Amino acid sequence: MTAGFQAWTDSGLVQIDGTTPNYALRQSFNVGTNGGDMPAGKSNSGNQYTLRANIVDFTVYAATPLIVLYSPNAYATILRCIRQEANTWAVRLWSNNSATIGVYVFDQASAAVPSGPGFGLQVFDANGTLIADARQRLARVIDTRAGNINNAGAGFGQWGQVDQRSYSWSYPGVSKIGVAAIGTAFVSSPTGGSNSGWYNMSGLQTTGNTINLNYAYYQQGNTSHPGNNNCFGSQYDWRFMAVDLSNI
Amino acid sequence: MTAGLQIFDARGNVVFDATYRVLRIAGSVYINGGGGSLVDGRLAQGGFVSFQPDVTCGDGYLSGGVITPRFSISGSTLTWSYADRHNNYDIVQSGFVFYGGS
Numbered sequence: 001m002t003a004g005f006q007a008w009t010d011s012g013l014v015q016i017d018g019t020t021p022n023y024a025l026r027q028s029f030n031v032g033t034n035g036g037d038m039p040a041g042k043s044n045s046g047n048q049y050t051l052r053a054n055i056v057d058f059t060v061y062a063a064t065p066l067i068v069l070y071s072p073n074a075y076a077t078i079l080r081c082i083r084q085e086a087n088t089w090a091v092r093l094w095s096n097n098s099a100t101i102g103v104y105v106f107d108q109a110s111a112a113v114p115s116g117p118g119f120g121l122q123v124f125d126a127n128g129t130l131i132a133d134a135r136q137r138l139a140r141v142i143d144t145r146a147g148n149i150n151n152a153g154a155g156f157g158q159w160g161q162v163d164q165r166s167y168s169w170s171y172p173g174v175s176k177i178g179v180a181a182i183g184t185a186f187v188s189s190p191t192g193g194s195n196s197g198w199y200n201m202s203g204l205q206t207t208g209n210t211i212n213l214n215y216a217y218y219q220q221g222n223t224s225h226p227g228n229n230n231c232f233g234s235q236y237d238w239r240f241m242a243v244d245l246s247n248i
Numbered sequence: 249m250t251a252g253l254q255i256f257d258a259r260g261n262v263v264f265d266a267t268y269r270v271l272r273i274a275g276s277v278y279i280n281g282g283g284g285s286l287v288d289g290r291l292a293q294g295g296f297v298s299f300q301p302d303v304t305c306g307d308g309y310l311s312g313g314v315i316t317p318r319f320s321i322s323g324s325t326l327t328w329s330y331a332d333r334h335n336n337y338d339i340v341q342s343g344f345v346f347y348g349g350s
Contacts, residue, residue: 007266009268010267013269015268015270017272020274020349021273022270022273023271042310043309043310044309066298080302089300108273121253134264138264139271140268140270141350142269155334181297181299184305187305190310232314232316241296246261247261247263
């Protein structure tokens with residue numbers, strides 16, 4: 001770059017580079033999950049079976065959304081985030097019980113410009129596009145974690161049923177932590193058609209500066225507990241990024 | 249801190265300083281089965297991947313499975329991969345990937 005503004009960490013890592021947009025908070029709101037029909041598997045003829053689960057659907061308006069969840073009362077995850085058209089995304093969340101979940105949507109700085117009078121520092125690229133603004137809350141990464149429930153390779157195979165895995169992380173340097181860039185471990189089998197079967201799902205609970213991951217077994221209707229799962233090993237993958245939500 | 253940029257909110261809380269690792273959005277790519285990679289120098293100091301799945305593992309066929317992607321960043325290279333299909337009832341978890349430096 002020949003002109004403009006850059007910022008680095010005290011260890012020499014780039015924070016603002018003068019050309020690349022930063023992730024900035026665009027909006028935050030609460031959603032509530034309630035009982036709904038969650039796809040759990042299809043017959044060979046394409047008949048979609050569902051199981052009852054606590055889910056919620058909503059729309060997010062963003063160019064490049066980074067959706068951060070804060071869920072102190074339930075284990076939650078993002079099941080899907082589908083681009084409907086430019087800057088419009090259809091999001092579905094799941095949680096292990098009916099709960100209110102905080103949603104924080106970060107986006108390109110230029111798409112998240114605060115309303116009202118300007119003050120402080122703004123950084124623009126050479127084309128005049130806003131890439132950082134002191135009025136915005138930038139997404140601060142605290143940690144990233146990933147794993148696989150069964151330590152499985154990615155390919156298809158038969159794996160032993162796991163009823164539960166639990167992990168916990170604490171971040172004492174912040175007062176409130178959220179989870180983003182979530183990958184969900186999810187295996188399901190509607191053994192008796194809709195409303196009869198089982199699924200395993202990973203969810204993330206966030207309370208204060210602690211993140212708890214729980215992968216658990218959920219059963220309904222007339223079904224038998226599985227001894228094994230036939231699926232792709234990558235379906236057991238989980239991952240998340242811990243994002244500082246303090247003072248938002 | 250002894251140097252660098254500090255930003256405070258209206259209540260005087262520090263919301264940015266020289267210890268903060270923040271995300272820079274380098275780009276996006278849509279993946280739909282099959283592996284791939286790209287090179288971006290902004291990943292070299294550490295990078296992030298944020299995948300937006302189009303389908304869930306409950307959308308698959310009972311006679312098959314859902315092939316979900318895996319990601320890795322090594323140096324300036326972002327790589328994604330999908331396992332091979334095992335039969336015609338497998339489906340792929342497609343979606344947009346946002347990536348960048350952190």
